Structures are given as C-alpha cells and as structure tokens.
Amino acid sequence: MRCLEAFTHMCAMGLYDSKEINILTLDTDQTNGNKERAENLVKQYNRIKTTPNKPGGLPNEDTFFSAKLNLYRFWTDYNNPARTNFKNITQIHVDPEGENKLLSDLFLDENVQQFNLAHGYRAQTHLGSYLMYHAIIEAARSLKDGKELKSEEQEFGEFFNKIFMAESDAKVFVFGSIFGGTGASSIPVIPKALNDAIKIRGGDKMSLSKDAKFGSTLLTEYFSFKKPDSAQMASKDDSVIADSSFFTLNSQAALQFYQGDPTVQKTYKRMYHIGWPIESQDFSKDKKDKKTITGGGAQKNPCHVTELLCACAAYDFFVNDAGEKNTKAEYVYKSAKYKDSVLDFDYNDFIGNNENGKHFGNKFGAFVSFMHLALSVNKGAKGENGVSGFLNKFKQQSIHQYDSLTEEYSKDLTDYLTKFGYYVDGQDFVDGWLYQIRKSVSGKFIFDDSAFTRDPRELSKFDPGKIWSEKDYLWDKGGLLGSRYDTFVKTLVDKDTEPTDSQNCSETKEKFLAHVYNAIKKSQKFYA
Amino acid sequence: MKKTLSFFILLSAIGLDTYAKCIGPRDVPALITQTYILSAVVAIVFILLAVVSANLIKFEGGTNPKDPGKRRVWFWLLAALSPIAFLGYNLLLVIPELCKGPASSKFSMHPFIATGIVLVLYILIGLVLSKTMKRGKVGNWFPSK
Numbered sequence: 001m002r003c004l005e006a007f008t009h010m011c012a013m014g015l016y017d018s019k020e021i022n023i024l025t026l027d028t029d030q031t032n033g034n035k036e037r038a039e040n041l042v043k044q045y046n047r048i049k050t051t052p053n054k055p056g057g058l059p060n061e062d063t064f065f066s067a068k069l070n071l072y073r074f075w076t077d078y079n080n081p082a083r084t085n086f087k088n089i090t091q092i093h094v095d096p097e098g099e100n101k102l103l104s105d106l107f108l109d110e111n112v113q114q115f116n117l118a119h120g121y122r123a124q125t126h127l128g129s130y131l132m133y134h135a136i137i138e139a140a141r142s143l144k145d146g147k148e149l150k151s152e153e154q155e156f157g158e159f160f161n162k163i164f165m166a167e168s169d170a171k172v173f174v175f176g177s178i179f180g181g182t183g184a185s186s187i188p189v190i191p192k193a194l195n196d197a198i199k200i201r202g203g204d205k206m207s208l209s210k211d212a213k214f215g216s217t218l219l220t221e222y223f224s225f226k227k228p229d230s231a232q233m234a235s236k237d238d239s240v241i242a243d244s245s246f247f248t249l250n251s252q253a254a255l256q257f258y259q260g261d262p263t264v265q266k267t268y269k270r271m272y273h274i275g276w277p278i279e280s281q282d283f284s285k286d287k288k289d290k291k292t293i294t295g296g297g298a299q300k301n302p303c304h305v306t307e308l309l310c311a312c313a314a315y316d317f318f319v320n321d322a323g324e325k326n327t328k329a330e331y332v333y334k335s336a337k338y339k340d341s342v343l344d345f346d347y348n349d350f351i352g353n354n355e356n357g358k359h360f361g362n363k364f365g366a367f368v369s370f371m372h373l374a375l376s377v378n379k380g381a382k383g384e385n386g387v388s389g390f391l392n393k394f395k396q397q398s399i400h401q402y403d404s405l406t407e408e409y410s411k412d413l414t415d416y417l418t419k420f421g422y423y424v425d426g427q428d429f430v431d432g433w434l435y436q437i438r439k440s441v442s443g444k445f446i447f448d449d450s451a452f453t454r455d456p457r458e459l460s461k462f463d464p465g466k467i468w469s470e471k472d473y474l475w476d477k478g479g480l481l482g483s484r485y486d487t488f489v490k491t492l493v494d495k496d497t498e499p500t501d502s503q504n505c506s507e508t509k510e511k512f513l514a515h516v517y518n519a520i521k522k523s524q525k526f527y528a
Numbered sequence: 529m530k531k532t533l534s535f536f537i538l539l540s541a542i543g544l545d546t547y548a549k550c551i552g553p554r555d556v557p558a559l560i561t562q563t564y565i566l567s568a569v570v571a572i573v574f575i576l577l578a579v580v581s582a583n584l585i586k587f588e589g590g591t592n593p594k595d596p597g598k599r600r601v602w603f604w605l606l607a608a609l610s611p612i613a614f615l616g617y618n619l620l621l622v623i624p625e626l627c628k629g630p631a632s633s634k635f636s637m638h639p640f641i642a643t644g645i646v647l648v649l650y651i652l653i654g655l656v657l658s659k660t661m662k663r664g665k666v667g668n669w670f671p672s673k
Binding site for chain 2 (some may be wrong): 373377378379384385386388389392393396397398399400482483485486489490493494495
C-alpha cells in the first residue's frame, strides 16, 4: 500500500500527464492502517480534482494532479466467524479422510490452517496464493449471480470490466513485495485470477485479451520489526506470526520461483527487481509495542525510498513501450551511487536519465517547491490555510479568475500537501511522505539537505527557490537586494504564466494548479 | 546740477537695489508659467518615488500578506508630502523674492492653485499607472475588487 502512496504522489507531481488510471487495492486486512492511509490519499486526490459535473476531474497535461485516478477496493472478508481461518473457509475437517484434507495437511501445517486471517496471510504465501485466487473467483461468481452483492464485489466487478473493455490496450501493473503476505501471495495468481474471473462473469464468452500486458515489482526485504515472542504465539489465532528475520530467506526463495516458474514468465512482460542493499529499516525502533503488530489499524509504517522506486517501475511500465513485445518476462533492476555504505540519489536515478531525468527533476522539484510555498512560506504546516495564500496573492494583484475556489478546496489541498511534506503539531514536527522517504536514505536524496530542514527558525524563513544544490535550478534572485520569493511572485502574476490550451484545463481548480505549476516550472529553469 | 545728479544717482541706486532683490510685476507672468510647469515636474518626481518605493517593498508570504497595504501607505504618504513640499518651496523660496505690492498680489493665488495641481496630478498619474499595471506592485495603490 505504501507503493500506492508513492504512486499517488507521483500523479500529484504531474508525472502521469493525460492518463486515466484505475487502481484496485487488494488486501486481506480491511482495517489495515497503511491501506486506510493509501486509500484516503487517493480519495483526497480525487476530491482535489472533482468538480460538480466531473467526479475525479479529467486528465490534464503538464500540470500538477494531471492524471485522473479511479479507485476500486476489494478485500477478502475474514472477519465473519465462519471464515476466520483456512479450516473454516474450506470445511475440510468435515471429511477428515477426504482428498482435500490430505492435500491440505501435505502443504499446510496445522497452525497455518488455524491462524486468524483477519490481518492477512502473515507471510504464508503458499496459503495466501490459494486463498487469494479463490477469493477472486468467489467474487466473480457472486457478480454472475447478481444477488446481495457486497460493495467490494461490485467495485471489483467494475475494475475487471475496465480491463476487459481495454482489450489489447490493457496494461496492468502489480505492486507487491515478495517476502511478506498479501503481495507475495497475489503476484503469481493475479493474471490468471483476473482472466478466470472475467470468464466466469461473462459466462465463458468473455476473457482477458491475450495482448493484455502485465508487469510487477519484485520487492525484496527492506524493513524489519519486533520478533514475536512465544507468549503472543500461544493462542490459536496468533499461532503464526510473520518473523522479519526470515525475510531475506523468503526473498531468496521467491526470486528463485519468479526466475524459474513458466507461468509467471509467460504471463508477465516485465518484472522489476527492487532491493535494499544496506541495513533494513526497523519499524519497531523507538516504539514501545509490547507485541508484534500483525496488522489492523495499528499497522501504519513509515514510507521508504524503495516504495518510490516501485512507483517509478510502474511509470516505466505504463509510459515506455520497452518490453511490450516480450514473449517471456524480462527482469530489470535499478542501481544508484553507493560508496562507504552510503546511497546517494539524484534526479536521474528514478525514471531514467537525460530527458526522463529532467522530466522527473522538473516535476518532483516543482511539487516540493509548491509544498514549501504552501506549508513553510504560507504557514500551512502550522494549521493555517497555506493554499489560500496563493489565492489571496492573486486577488491582491487583481487576478480574479480563481475567486470562485472555496475555502474547503484550499484547505483540502493544503492538507494533501501536509501529507506529502510535513506538519507541525504543537512542538512536534511530523514527517509526511517526503520527509519519511528522506529519512530512509543515508546519503543525498535528490535535493539539497536544506530542503528537508526541521528547524522551526529555518522553516520560518524558508527559501522555496533554493531546494536544489545545482545552481542552474535555483530561482532568480532579481538583483543584489532581491529575493527569490519576490521574483517568483512577479512570475506568478505575469500574464505569460497563465494556463495554456495545451494543458487541457477546463475547470477553475485545474487552471489554478496549472498556473502555479507554470510559475514554478519557469522559475526552476529545467526547460529554460 | 550737483544736487540733481546726486538725486538721480540716489534714485538709480535705489532702483537698481530694488531690481536685484525682488521680482517685479513685469516678470510675474513668466513666474506663474514656471510655477505650473514646476508643479507638474514635482508631481512626476513624487510619483517616481512612489514607484521606486512600491518596487522596493518585497512580496510577502503568508495567508494574508501585508505588502500591498505597505505600498498603499507609502503612496498616500508621498501624496501628502508632494503638495507640502511644493507649497513650502513656494512660501519659503519663491514668494519672498517678489516685490511687495502689485507683483506679490498678482502672483499670490497661483502657488496654492499649483499645489492643488501637484496633488491632483499625482493621484491621477498614480491611478492611471495602477490600472495600467494592475498585476504589478503599483497595482496595489488602487486595487480592483
């Protein structure tokens, strides 16, 4: 789900110009904190783009929030008392000598058959793949019956309808780790499950186009957490708990599977291996959890740069044609500068170098500047409505085309930016996504270190035009006694910075974002 | 003869002395024209000062920045100073140069009229500049609603 957060922020930066993207969140843990956070972020993104006539807005070009995102959610229901564990779902204990029981006992230990599934498959991928596939098939059968459909089944039906309607143009990218539970379980079975679901739904008259393309991350271990103790594992429900000390082994075993399995090789066009070569991030550090958190609302872990790299893998898959004609899966990876146990990232390290690198740097840099303008310069991080600072500035300089934007909209956008950047809660500095990513990198992360300051005095006089170390991208100061912010506002109010027709913005909200984006793009001179 | 000559010399000396110290009635029209030209120049100089001050005040961040207000304060401050400066110049440096009597009375109203012109011209030029460059810093002098 944190890969989805990174992906959503990339959409907000404007990296997916003119695209309409359908997102399906697939989870076993309906109450999971990270799932809730990711889904709320997508919903907020949609609210920012939504107008009375166009829910979720429309795709735009060369601006912030340029992609249209459609969110569908599917989760397996393991909270029902009749479905809390494998035994209850399959009812294999009814016939103890039957084939199903014997096969299950061959592959699944007793405790694996009995642990509570409400928090997911707990790194039991052999169980998870089986259950996830059947959950999808079960949903397809419900859709065919059409009676008493649950909301998650309806949304799932809408999602795979879209894949069917896209025919040979369908491109499906699967985010998942290969060392854990849901992702590791689902990646191998998703293409077949979707195809079978479409066939069931359409009564065998429908199927996935043979030219539909699948891509996936192969995300190996990058975090750890508190080891479960025997006391916690004493109960039947918690008899199986994921142990992060096995994640490296899980990753190794999974990679061997993905390299050798003929079904995976035939189904996926490209698989993106993303790993973390240095010490895993300890999610339990500085926390006083008495037990290992297995899932639920308490599982709200910080973001990591590997998740951003997964989102960049999706960019490569969706935007580039490379690998489309592959008849067998191609395995790709990414590397970054690594010296003396320190990783350094610059803007060429994410979606490629040259033009791609410039494109990434321009978009990411522009959004970071936008964030600092709203949160640091306009004090949005301290509870003020930072985005309204832009709107008031426009009014003061006799630009009235954005007067109709409501306070509700500007507060929502400010809130989105706090999730992206940071906010201050009393004396506490709370990291948003960007600051969490920065924390996960020991060396340089794209921008100058001053762009990630937490010092209140530095933030109060923050210069949003000085986030780059590279002098070429610093905003103009406008003379010896000038200021970058002053020069920026002059650019902002200039008629030449207004949205153009080519940006495909028809609504006031879209035009406002495009206007701000144009001013920042001009100021940071990636395309001067 | 000597008395007449002395008297003539004395009268000439008085006449010469008066010419060096005060402006006579014959020169008042030119002085009036000069005064009105100067009023326009003063208005322009003060407007230029207002433009410079507006541009020196930097755009500020925050949800409700105060920089437009600061520019308006300086505009009206200079609006008040311009007629004061012009009238002061006339009262202290021009009017004392006039000869008492017809010259002085002929000129007396014009410094005050010209002072009014300074103020009106200053505000008019300011309004035109503000509306023409409404997106710029001088646009804050007369903001549109």
